[in-house]
Amino acid sequence: xxxxxxxxxRRVGEAVLTLVGxxxxxxxxxxxxxxxxxxxxxxxxAGELSPEQVRSLEAYYGLDKSLPVQYFDWLRGVLTGNxxxxxxxxxxxxxxxxxxxxxxxxxxxxxxxxxxxxxxPLGVLAASRPGKSRDNLTQLSSLLALSVPSFLxxxxxxxxxxxxxxxxxxxxxxxxxxxxxxxxxxQMILPxxxxxxxxxxxxxxxxxxxILAIRAEDxxxxxxxxxxxxxxxxxxxxxxxxxxxxxxxxGLQFGFLLGGALVAEQIFAIPGIGRQVLLxxxxxxxxxxxxxxxxxxxxxxxxxxxxxLVYRVVDPKARVR
Amino acid sequence: xxxxxxxxxxxxxxxxxxxxxTLLVAGCSGNASQGSGSAGSDSTLVFGxxxxxxxxxxxxxxxxxxxxxxxxxxxxxxxxxxxxNPIAGLAELPKISADGMTYTFALKKxxxxxxxxxxxxxDVKYTFDKIMDPDSKASSRSYFASVAGVQAPxxxxxxxxxxxxxxxxxxxxxxVNTGIVPSDVAVDSLETxxxxxxxxxxxxxxxxxxxxxxxNPDFSEGxxxxxxLEFRIIPDDQSMVSALKTGSIDVAVFDNPxxxxxxxxxxxxxxxxxxxxxxxxxxxxxxxxxTNVNARLAIQCAxxxxxxxxxxxxxxGDITGPITSPEFKSDPDAQPCATQDLAKAKDYLAKAxxxxxxxxxxxxxxxxxxxxxxxxxxxxxxxxxxGIKVNVQTLDSNTYVQKWLAGDFEAAIAQNGGSADPNxxxxxxxxxxxxxxxxxxxxxxxxxxxxxxxxxxxxxAKRQAIYKQLxxxxxxxxxxxxxxxxxxxxxxxxxxxNFEARSDASxxxxxxxxxx
Numbered sequence: 001x002x003x004x005x006x007x008x009x010r011r012v013g014e015a016v017l018t019l020v021g022x023x024x025x026x027x028x029x030x031x032x033x034x035x036x037x038x039x040x041x042x043x044x045x046a047g048e049l050s051p052e053q054v055r056s057l058e059a060y061y062g063l064d065k066s067l068p069v070q071y072f073d074w075l076r077g078v079l080t081g082n083x084x085x086x087x088x089x090x091x092x093x094x095x096x097x098x099x100x101x102x103x104x105x106x107x108x109x110x111x112x113x114x115x116x117x118x119x120x121p122l123g124v125l126a127a128s129r130p131g132k133s134r135d136n137l138t139q140l141s142s143l144l145a146l147s148v149p150s151f152l153x154x155x156x157x158x159x160x161x162x163x164x165x166x167x168x169x170x171x172x173x174x175x176x177x178x179x180x181x182x183x184x185x186x187q188m189i190l191p192x193x194x195x196x197x198x199x200x201x202x203x204x205x206x207x208x209x210x211i212l213a214i215r216a217e218d219x220x221x222x223x224x225x226x227x228x229x230x231x232x233x234x235x236x237x238x239x240x241x242x243x244x245x246x247x248x249x250x251g252l253q254f255g256f257l258l259g260g261a262l263v264a265e266q267i268f269a270i271p272g273i274g275r276q277v278l279l280x281x282x283x284x285x286x287x288x289x290x291x292x293x294x295x296x297x298x299x300x301x302x303x304x305x306x307x308x309l310v311y312r313v314v315d316p317k318a319r320v321r
Numbered sequence: 322x323x324x325x326x327x328x329x330x331x332x333x334x335x336x337x338x339x340x341x342x343t344l345l346v347a348g349c350s351g352n353a354s355q356g357s358g359s360a361g362s363d364s365t366l367v368f369g370x371x372x373x374x375x376x377x378x379x380x381x382x383x384x385x386x387x388x389x390x391x392x393x394x395x396x397x398x399x400x401x402x403x404x405x406n407p408i409a410g411l412a413e414l415p416k417i418s419a420d421g422m423t424y425t426f427a428l429k430k431x432x433x434x435x436x437x438x439x440x441x442x443x444d445v446k447y448t449f450d451k452i453m454d455p456d457s458k459a460s461s462r463s464y465f466a467s468v469a470g471v472q473a474p475x476x477x478x479x480x481x482x483x484x485x486x487x488x489x490x491x492x493x494x495x496x497v498n499t500g501i502v503p504s505d506v507a508v509d510s511l512e513t514x515x516x517x518x519x520x521x522x523x524x525x526x527x528x529x530x531x532x533x534x535x536x537n538p539d540f541s542e543g544x545x546x547x548x549x550l551e552f553r554i555i556p557d558d559q560s561m562v563s564a565l566k567t568g569s570i571d572v573a574v575f576d577n578p579x580x581x582x583x584x585x586x587x588x589x590x591x592x593x594x595x596x597x598x599x600x601x602x603x604x605x606x607x608x609x610x611x612t613n614v615n616a617r618l619a620i621q622c623a624x625x626x627x628x629x630x631x632x633x634x635x636x637x638g639d640i641t642g643p644i645t646s647p648e649f650k651s652d653p654d655a656q657p658c659a660t661q662d663l664a665k666a667k668d669y670l671a672k673a674x675x676x677x678x679x680x681x682x683x684x685x686x687x688x689x690x691x692x693x694x695x696x697x698x699x700x701x702x703x704x705x706x707x708g709i710k711v712n713v714q715t716l717d718s719n720t721y722v723q724k725w726l727a728g729d730f731e732a733a734i735a736q737n738g739g740s741a742d743p744n745x746x747x748x749x750x751x752x753x754x755x756x757x758x759x760x761x762x763x764x765x766x767x768x769x770x771x772x773x774x775x776x777x778x779x780x781x782a783k784r785q786a787i788y789k790q791l792x793x794x795x796x797x798x799x800x801x802x803x804x805x806x807x808x809x810x811x812x813x814x815x816x817x818x819n820f821e822a823r824s825d826a827s828x829x830x831x832x833x834x835x836x837x
Contacts, residue, residue, distance in 0.1 A: 035719030039726065041375055044737075045383045047726045048463045048749065048756045052455040060458070088375045089528035090513045096528060155559045159583075162563035171564025173531055173553055267557045271529040275556070279529060283375060284719070 011308070015301045022297040026290050027071050030281075037061045037087070040284035061087065074290055083295075084287025086280075093291040096276055101295070104272035106177060107195070107264065108257035110188055112250055114196025115203055120246065122200070123207025124239070130212060138208075142201035154194045154267040161190075170268040191264035199253055206249050210242035244315050251307030258303070259296040364836040366547035366817070369561045369573035370554055373529055377512050379500035380452045380459040388497050389574075390532055390552050392828050395500030395517035396541070398426060398445060398479075399491055403823060404647040405597060405741035407491045411440065411501060411518070411541065412479065414491075421486035421779050426479040433539045434503045435522035442473030447504035449481070463749065463756065464493030467776075486777045488784060489744035520545040520832030530554055546819055546835030562812075565589050571814040571836065574826045577691035578637040581810030592811045592822035593637075597645045597739025600629075600638065602683075602700055602802040605762030608731040610681060615673035617799035618657055620681075622669060623707045624700060625661035626653075630805045633695035638805035643795045645739040645806055646746065648781065649788045653803075656796035666707045678708020684725070685734040688718030696804070697734045728759040736807065739825075743788045744776050751800065763800040 038057050039046045049057070058064040065073070077084060083093035126138040162168040169186035177184045214220060215238055223237050224230075262274035273292060280288035374387040379395045382388050400410035407414065412426035432440035449471045452459040467487035472480040483490065493499060502508075506516050515523045518541065521534035532552040536545045553570055555561045558577065562584045564570045575581045585591045604611050604620065611617055630638040642651025658665055670676055681704070685697035694715055701711040711732075716724065724730050740746045750761035752772045758764055771791040778784050795801070809826040820834040 033717075033719065034723040039722050040719060042383050042460060043722055044725060045460045046722070047760060048460065050455060050462065053458065053462065056456040057458060086528070089373065089526070090377075091528050099527075100529070155557075158560055158563045162566045163586075166567050168560075168563040168567040168569065170560065171555065171567055171569030173551070267560050269555045269557070269560060271527075275529055279373065282372075282718075 011305060015305065018301055019294065019297055023075070023290065023294050024071075026293045027067075027074075027286075030284070030286055030289055031067065035284060036063055037284040037286070038063075040282065041088075070286075074287060077287075078291060078294065083291035086285055086288050088279075088283055088285065093288050096288070097273065097292060097295055100271055100273045100276045103174075103176065103270055104258060104261060104265070104274065106184075107188065107191055107261050107270060107272060108254055110192040111195035111199060111257060111261070111264075112254055114192055115199025115253070116246075116250065118196060118200035119203025120207050120243075123204040124211065126204065126208045127211035127215075130208075135208075138204065142204045145197050146201045148197075150194050150198050150263045151267060153197065154190065154264060157190055157194065158267065170270075174269060174271055187268070187270070191261070191268040191270055195257065195261060195264050202249060202253070203246060206245050207242060210245050211238055214238050214241050240314070244311065247310055247314055248307060251303055251310075255300040255303045258299050259293075363548050365549040365551055366572070366834060366836060367551045367553050367570040368831075369564060369570040370552050371556050371558070371561070373554055374532070374552075377515055378458075378508060379502060379517075380448070380457065380461050380498050382498050383460045386552075389828055390534075391500060391515070391517075392497045392519070393521045393534055393550060393831065394515045394519045394523055395497060395502070396519045397497065397500050398494045400829060401495045401741065401827070403821075405495075405824070406648065407495050407741070410495070411445075415481075417779065421488070421777070422483045424481040424483070424490065426481070428477045428479065429541055430477070432518060432541055434516050434518050435537050435539070436503065436506065436516045438503055438505060439476075440501060440503070440518050441476035442479045443476070444501055444504045445479045446471045446473040448499070448501045451502075451508070452499065459498070461493065461496060461498035464490070464496075464499065464745075486779070487744075488776055488779050489740075489742040489748075492740060492742040492745055495741075521550045524549075540832065542832070545832040550831075559583070565812050565814065568814060568816070571817050572820070572831075572834075573812050575810040575812065576807065578635040578808070578810070580691075581812065584810075584812040588815055589812050590815055592813065593808050594811060594822050594826060595639060595824045596806050596809055597647075597741070597825055598736055599641050599643075599645050599739060599806050600634070600696060600734070600736050600804045602804060603730075603733040603735050603761070604799065604801055605728060605731055605760075606798075606800065607728070607759075607762035610679055610731055611762075613673040614798055615669040616675065616679065617802075619666045619669035619673060619707065620704060620709065621656065621796075621799045621802050622658035622662045622666035623704050623709065624802055624804075625703060626804050627660075628703065629696055629699050633699040634692045634805065634807065637692075637808040637810075639808075641803050641806045643792045643801075643803050644743045644746065644788055646741050646743050648741070649743045649785055651789075651792040651796075651803075655793065657799070661703070663707055670707060670709075678710065680710045680712065681732055682712050682714060682730065683732040683734065684714045684716055684721060684730045686716050686718045686721035689721065689734075690736050690807075692807075693734055693736070700734070725760060728762060739806070743791070744772065747791075747795075748772050748776070751795065761800065763798070765794070765798070768794055 042049065062070060074084065085092050086096060122138045126135045129135055158168060169183060170190060172183060174187060175183045220237055223233055259274065261272060262278060264270065265272040265274045273296060277289055277292050280292060370386045370389060372386050374390045375384045376382045376387040379391050382391050397410050398412045399407045402408050411432060412428045415424040415426045417424055428442060434440050451457055452461055453465045453468065467483045467485055467490060469482045469484045474480060500517060502511060503516050520537055520540045522537045524533045524535050526532045531554060534550045536548050555564055558575065558580045561573050562580060565573055565584055566586055566589060568588065581591050604617050606612060606617065626640045630636060630640065640653045642653045642655060644651040670678060683697055685693050687694055697713045701713050704711050725733060749755040749757045751764055751768050752758065753764040753769055768791065771787055775784055775787045778787060811822045811826055813820050816836050818835050818837045821830040823830060
């Protein structure tokens, strides 16, 4: 029974339990909210459907079965690789996700990159003279970036560029990185900038706090006393250790972005996974929402596992634990 | 400390360099804002829509986007003129028998579906039979409530027999949800690959992104103006405006007056069109608090409709009475209180035995249309002046629809669809057996009688007199408080030629539009 106590087995077990919990919660929440696919699809015109029509629609959408049967039917499908079909576009959820997921991943990776490129150097800069003007200035700009809501920044940026420079690539039909890399990257600039700006402040704060804390550690003083060159001390001893909490936070942010880049996707017309869930929710496409949320949750869990592994590389102590 | 700051600066400049390089590479790698397509016969006209169409089979279509897309793919037996009156479509206007029970339609010659097969009477009969099938998913089934049967005696003739005279029947045949489908193509396949006889034929669909159509060379009414028509999905209104301004899309429809204003520029012309739809304060007379007619009349008198239009809808509407059908339009001033009269409102309250006013629950929804919540709040403020304390409940659209359908409310702010025929507009609400009577919460023997007379009469002048009485009945009893018909805004790039802006933002003549 020792293998059950192994940290990796335990983590995998927790992950599976989390996913089951997520699937049950999504299933229940979807059905607690008033309305069903018939009212979502027909709106007020549902009142003109005859009882026979309603019965036949219920059968079509699978609403005539009991809730446990609906859940296990869906679960059986998922376990056998059938994530369901969107009844509005008549495309399988697997295919929809296959199209949407790469766009969201691209958006998330680039946004994290921009967030790190802005946040880490500024954090280092802020920590270099704590309490002095450059620290205050970076703190102030980070507060400003945090206070401006993403949707506002997105809308203002888009309108300003379109009005003054006649430039708004997101009005063109979306092209993937494979179809047209040039246009794709242009279409990613605005959403990545908006998301990157919202990710940078927490990265900045974490970097700054960590550097300041580590700089006061005994081992840094010892290293300095031993004559470790200052540059090596800064990079290998301080920055490297300061990055541990940054990695953890980045992993979490990345997970959130996979499911929650909705504002950017919606405003900048990026056909990603967030919009897929939103569309499923408004149309009450149960299979689309349940399966997509499960996919997002799975990725979230995987990213967290991965973060733990990276953590082990960055932080030797974690390897021992 | 000096070295720390140098590391910081180095890191900062490296970060900035990478970010700048990324932006430059992306920015230089091609000019995205080329516009929607080259002019002339190879042009692509791009129409911006905010959501994916939810239905692709004509008779199931209810969402705005489905109607917009399918109206370009399918044709209907009858069309409409600019005033929404039926005119010839796939068939000439029908010959109606003296007893008003038989409609004979002569189909035009040489009609074809885009798959090459001929469109004849068999296809019309097939389509109508499908709609009338009790198990069908048709939203248009109620239009055929008076139909006894459809016959196709020869390929060019369709005969529809009615169970009882129904003067509103032809109007139903103009909607895209009665569009004719080919009898030799399975319905399931139409869900993914529509086949019609409209101006454009279906090419491809990318869910959540776009639907592409191409010119139908066999279209019966002429050569469509653009080689391709793309419906592009841009969910956000402001993003749509930016896309219009940079020429990425050519046409878009807005209901929000503020958005429409921001879209106007030297490259984008915005046409304001009226609508047959109407915004209304629905009162359920069946709710205990509103059973007394005087309580309802007090509400009518306390509301300044002009103020609702001006402040909540930013002036984008025309005050209306119940009937918006052009031929039968109600006089908006023909009601006990055409303008706000607080003294009269208080009199009515006293007559209702509630001189101090009463509490009223009002439902509305942010998801309905852009000004719904503002209208509810405006009504709340106005009714407060006579002591009617309105409790506004702002619901999500699904909950709203659910409560609305169940008649589970006292009052509701609603935007209801209009029609060229008053019977189609209101029989479902205000006849005692109407499918929405529970929602309307009001009926009377007088109304039942007038509706029955109206539908059995074919002479237009006589019908007008009947519907005038009917409209009077509705406002004199304050069944509801009709507010205004909204405006819609059609934003069109100045490159687009021959575009006719039609009321209700109908796209029935979009096929004539081309790019210069």
